[in-house]
Amino acid sequence: MCLVSGGLDSATCLALARRDGFECYALSFDYGQRHQLELEASARVATALGAARHLTLRIDLRAFGGSALTEDLPVPKGRSAAEMGQGIPVTYVPARNTVFLSFALAWAETLECSDIFLGVNAIDYSGYPDCRPEYIAAFERMANLATRAGVEGRTRVKIHTPLIRLSKAEIVKLGHELGLDYGLTWSCYDPSPQGRPCGACDSCLLRRKGFEEAGLADPLASVP
Amino acid sequence: MCLVSGGLDSATCLALARRDGFECYALSFDYGQRHQLELEASARVATALGAARHLTLRIDLRAFGGSALTEDLPVPKGRSAAEMGQGIPVTYVPARNTVFLSFALAWAETLECSDIFLGVNAIDYSGYPDCRPEYIAAFERMANLATRAGVEGRTRVKIHTPLIRLSKAEIVKLGHELGLDYGLTWSCYDPSPQGRPCGACDSCLLRRKGFEEAGLADPLASVP
Numbered sequence: 001m002c003l004v005s006g007g008l009d010s011a012t013c014l015a016l017a018r019r020d021g022f023e024c025y026a027l028s029f030d031y032g033q034r035h036q037l038e039l040e041a042s043a044r045v046a047t048a049l050g051a052a053r054h055l056t057l058r059i060d061l062r063a064f065g066g067s068a069l070t071e072d073l074p075v076p077k078g079r080s081a082a083e084m085g086q087g088i089p090v091t092y093v094p095a096r097n098t099v100f101l102s103f104a105l106a107w108a109e110t111l112e113c114s115d116i117f118l119g120v121n122a123i124d125y126s127g128y129p130d131c132r133p134e135y136i137a138a139f140e141r142m143a144n145l146a147t148r149a150g151v152e153g154r155t156r157v158k159i160h161t162p163l164i165r166l167s168k169a170e171i172v173k174l175g176h177e178l179g180l181d182y183g184l185t186w187s188c189y190d191p192s193p194q195g196r197p198c199g200a201c202d203s204c205l206l207r208r209k210g211f212e213e214a215g216l217a218d219p220l221a222s223v224p
Numbered sequence: 225m226c227l228v229s230g231g232l233d234s235a236t237c238l239a240l241a242r243r244d245g246f247e248c249y250a251l252s253f254d255y256g257q258r259h260q261l262e263l264e265a266s267a268r269v270a271t272a273l274g275a276a277r278h279l280t281l282r283i284d285l286r287a288f289g290g291s292a293l294t295e296d297l298p299v300p301k302g303r304s305a306a307e308m309g310q311g312i313p314v315t316y317v318p319a320r321n322t323v324f325l326s327f328a329l330a331w332a333e334t335l336e337c338s339d340i341f342l343g344v345n346a347i348d349y350s351g352y353p354d355c356r357p358e359y360i361a362a363f364e365r366m367a368n369l370a371t372r373a374g375v376e377g378r379t380r381v382k383i384h385t386p387l388i389r390l391s392k393a394e395i396v397k398l399g400h401e402l403g404l405d406y407g408l409t410w411s412c413y414d415p416s417p418q419g420r421p422c423g424a425c426d427s428c429l430l431r432r433k434g435f436e437e438a439g440l441a442d443p444l445a446s447v448p
Contacts, residue, residue, distance in 0.1 A: 066334030
């Protein structure tokens, strides 16, 4: 079970799970995000990487609001790495990874699948609380009490986060070695009406930094 | 924040939260359950108990299947208390409470609300893993790492389960003392086409046992 957002981290995570021999079920969410282009990217990535099945669930996180990704609030632009390291930005969607992982857990349980992959990253990231190793460990513990696994002594649920300690440059290099085409992916939070990356949101800036430090060209160049 | 299913446990839980002075936000789910009548009940309960707001989110747990409540599988009838105490029944919906609590956590975070009420019960219950105290404690711990609360040192998230150690009879007596009209609620998993309780599923049997042991009449008599 692999959560696939269409971004480069989750694409690399799916490529790693495939390399390690897993049959992969890809799960994506249409949650009312302003960057709906990532849904097309997640379908491209799941197909290109040979997912056994790809499901996009529609859930309404706009009903709650509370984020620049689900409300009509401006997305911050041009922030430095130091600024990104301070506090939680307005693009944080409350409890999003918990909601996503809960659905992954539900589908995994019906499939009798015990391995859930999530491409979170705690190094070059935007300061979201639900990307930290201590959060992932707590979710895994809860998941094993929540399901049949915890009662009937079946295989334990494992949350795999193979990218959590890597820099964006290391992730890009890894994907490149695995033959992943990053032109399939999408990162920008605030695309232009013509469907071009803005080049200035946290997500665009972290992506550019990753490719630059890896010494590789981004096939999805963000220059207009 | 109170999860409201339309059943008697969650109605009693909401009544308790109101008694304790909380302003209540009620959250329900249309998850493709076969007993859609409970959605009408949850709206009645939220209105009668003066919820500040009631939201019913549509999520598609039928996409995963794996339960008699979301697939066209027969609902078990006429099971004894001993049979209910053995193993996990086919009416268990994989990871349902985790999915529900995750949405509650998301909405609570946007409202800056730190108290989440859930009417789970570990005494007269159907053997669901996600109704046990150890599961609730693990969810609460995870929730505090998942959200702003865990990073910015705000008030901790608390998952309140005031009914978890009560018998069904004790719950019914408590609701009766609080003036709750159980005629507003709905319990049956498998209502007739005419909208009558079947009187034989686990949920109907536990409800009947509760009223009998409490020495009270059920306003929603299940006799056809």
